[in-house]
Amino acid sequence: MNALDFDWKPMALVPVLALLVLPFIGSPSTWVTLTVAGLAMGMIIFIIASGLTLVFGLMDVLNFGHGVFIALGAFVATSVLGSMGDYTSSESLWQNLLAVFPAMVIAMLVAGAVGLAFERYIVRPVYGNHLKQILITMGGMIIGEEMIKVIWGPQQIALPLPAGMRGSLLLGDAAVEKYRVIAVVVGLLVFAILLWVLTRTKAGLLIRAGVQDREMVESLGYRIKVLFIGVFVAGSALAGLGGVMWGLYQQSITPQMGAQVNVLIFIVLIIGGLGSTTGALIGALLVGLMANYTGFLVPKAALFSNIALMMAILLWRPQGVYALGK
Amino acid sequence: MTADLLTLRGVHTHIGAYHILHGVDLSVPRGQLTMLLGRNGAGKTTTLRTIMGLWHASKGSISFDGRDITATPTPRIAGLNIAYVPENMGIFADLTVKENMLLAARQAKHAGQIDDERLKWIFSLFPAVEKFWNHPAGKLSGGQKQMLAVSRAIIEPRELLIIDEPSKGLAPVIINNMIDAFAQLKASGVTILLVEQNINFAKRLGDTVAVMDNGVVVHAGSMQALAEDEETQHSLLGLAI
Amino acid sequence: MLKRILSNDFPRSRVLAVILVALLLALAFTPFVFSGVKALNVAAKVLIFLVLVASFDLLLGYTGIVSFAHTMFFGIGAYGIAIASARMGPGWDAVIAGLLASLALSFVLALLVGLFSLRVRAIFFSMITLAVAAAFQTLASQLSDITGGEDGLTFKVPQVLSPGFRISETPWLGVHLDGRLICYYLLFFTALAAVLAMLRIVNSPFGRVLQAIRENEFRAEAIGYRVVVYRTTSSILSALFATLAGAMLAIWLRYNGPDTSLSFEIMLDVLLIVVIGGMGTIYGAAIGSGIFVVAQSYLQDLLKLASDATSALPWLSALLSPDRWLLWLGLLFVLSVYHFPTGVVGRLRAARHSA
């Protein structure tokens, strides 16, 4: 897309929100800490939401059970990290990465595999019927959560940060946690990869085209159902990765964590517009920043502030910031 | 090699509770241009969509080059080198013209692999496609979108072109270009099936014609014969050509 | 006479009619027929869910609106009674004040949610109501000085309903005539009146327009109905009945907390009941509530037996442990949506036509 007529306005929302809040927070250093925390949280939510926005957009499938992959990813990570004690306890970041990286990969593989089964047995039989999709994917989430409880037990488990990732850096006089910077980097990496796939590869073009006119893509000779399974599995894997990072961000995980994050992801999808990866990024960053800012200013109203933010954006653009030309 | 590339026998189509096609018999001779005419709601578009497998024939059979494709899924039908331009043109608005064309060129992995010769030929027929090459397709006018839709269908050599109202919204000069294009394609052995409202356009291009009414083909024959037979035209189409 | 009571909306299936009558009699005479506190609690829960699910189906089955904010109104009703009774002391004035306040709050919130539904696409609306319900649940647990926070509020009900109250010392037909019995029958007649009222609403000219909107909102507007007015009225009515159900819950339990009246699990129960019973019919809510609540209460006992029996295979007994009853609920949920789309009422009515 040539940059000339790219719709810049939604992009501006993120810096605008950050600057609007500055006067209320008072000290700039706290503002920096909160902003980085917000961006990190936003990035993690983006990773989880990016897959789901394509599943909603591409096949018009309402998956209300996406949260189960978040919990699955996090719990798989605890098992992997648990077994690699000496790597996680060492101070050197590289050693830690030797444990965290495989944990992420395995979490993504397991979540992707469960995603494949979830699509095959839960989603495929209800193509085209939104109400049934909502009901059945919710049922799928309950089953998923309960199976996690059977395997890992119902109680909360700690997911401590590896030693090398703990502590924080000093940016001027603002303390910024190391892990949060890592989260932002990983988030940007995922966004870059997704954008490259969607704009530079034929599969990416097919996904974007499929979101607008499935029948035409099939009439050009491409099996869109196979494409969709790929997108669904990738979405589940990304949710697994997001689960690992969310677990590390919260330092503890519960089988119900999926349901709690689910609500935030829906808000991100609504703000961003269904089927738009860039929209999901903007939505996620806004939600992350808002959650951290209100968490500091008015702790009780964190979730309400995000709902207010969503309502405001919907009054501006009822289809979300990047509604596709459907 | 049968004389007809595509044959429909007694095809019925239901959409939900609606029974649209009531036993369509249609044969599209190889290497010729067949016009499918008829009033609104006669079932023309439904017939094309049933051929492409977008809607499933509840009864009857469709065969292409001797092969039964009645229940074949759409992607595989397109894979038999059949190009289809739907009534709403099926343009991917958020993709650029170039990206639309790249998707139509199944063999090409990236824009560089599209056959240059053929692209130049298409640019000569439809200048707008070249002019807005890197422009989002959604920004094009109705006529320009129609040109892009037809260009996508001919970006790679195809055995059968199925186009729903190619002349819609096009200025006469572009219609003339399109007529030349179809003539050249016919000469190179491509078979074409067009749904048309514009009877004059049909008369100038069609070899054979089939007229539909109420979900059945009520008349089939050579275009020439129908063009001369004032009386049948009037009864079939309610209007003298 | 029956035509007027049932608003000319007969079960239209002999088997269904028999089941409904059996359900009515069972609920009416529970105290006399089934002994023990558990049976009374199960019956009371059926009555409460009957009103809650019927009001949800007024929105989903009749108007075609998918809203997950329904438990919010249920919670408002329960908290209304709890807060009023805790602050004003037990008494009918507290109950009335609490009920009216919660009905007013539900009215305003339902109006806002209803009007907002017009700005956005149907899919967004369902997701937004999910977020609003979640936010309301967190709010209830955070405003601890009003709502008693996580552990909720325990309070006393009017003297005549309290267990200590005695109509007469001698039990009648083997049943103690105490406040609990009176409270149960208060619930019974409230539920009966609410369901018959909803039956009348869905069979009124207004109810028929709701069905037209469900079938084809565009054409309903085109033939002259201001769809906005009908959708919003339907949302408000459904919210008010849900609030009433919440109040019934609080009066029966004499306690209310975020998990008892606001948790997402209640929303899942309501969805499952409406699917099992059958959408688009008040009788579906009645049958569904009966089947579900009874199954849910005794399922856990059943699982306990199964789990002990299979203690030899640890992983199997873990699967069958009563704590994992939600797993079986989820499976039942998925299977009934697949194989049982029209629910019990739909299946019975279809059987009648073909029989």
Next chain:
Amino acid sequence: MSLLATQDLTVRFGGHVAVNAVTCAFEAGTLTAIVGPNGAGKTTYFNLISGQLKASAGQVMLDGHDLSRLSPSKRTRAGLGRAFQLTNLFPRLTVLENIRLAVQATRPGRHRHGLNLWSIWSDHRELTARADEILVAVALGEKENELVANLPHGDQRKLEVALLMALEPRVFMFDEPTAGMNAVEAPVILNLIRKLKEDRTKTILLVEHKMDVVRELADRIIVLHNGALVADGEPADVIASPIVQEAYLGISPRDGTAQDGSAPSSGLAPRAARSEAP
């Protein structure tokens, strides 16, 4: 004074002008046929009049009142009834219920146009009676308890017309009422339209392709092409005129009428709003 009039009515989708400043007046008691090739803007013109589409410019006037700000439901209650080209009814309700909903929407009575929550629907006998009358008129009498989803296509087209009649509007807008109907069913509907015409109080707009139907029923024909009004006049001379041939047959222009539908040069300029009744 004309009952219904559109003044420079225009609508644009992106760059494309679908309806191009159409000014036209329709007298009470007349039947005007609206003719034009596919994509000429006929259905879009109807959507602008009945309020489904917001106009980019221009107004719709009924009895001299400007309807532009009214919603579709208010316009219908003001007397603008419409049947749709693509059948869109209430599929899982019965034929009788579909018609009763339309009768209830506009006829005064205890049911207060549907806003009555407490009476039983079936008690409103007058609704059922009126609905039965209309069903018999469109030959659907014996199918009253069938679900609309199970009706054959022809019957559903009949129900579209019946739904319009149930509204008892002052302006009837038919959009290809007999499309998809067989030779037995079509005359039933055409007779209905003819009867409507004969009582001389209703204004009828008829989008129709079949020229024989147009010739027989129309008092006047307007031709739309590429969204513009290109001809307006008596049926006989409009059909024979070069404009209709060109608009319909797409013959490359011979007599100076530009393809983009600018005002025709021949004597059939669109008639200005006429002051006196016919």
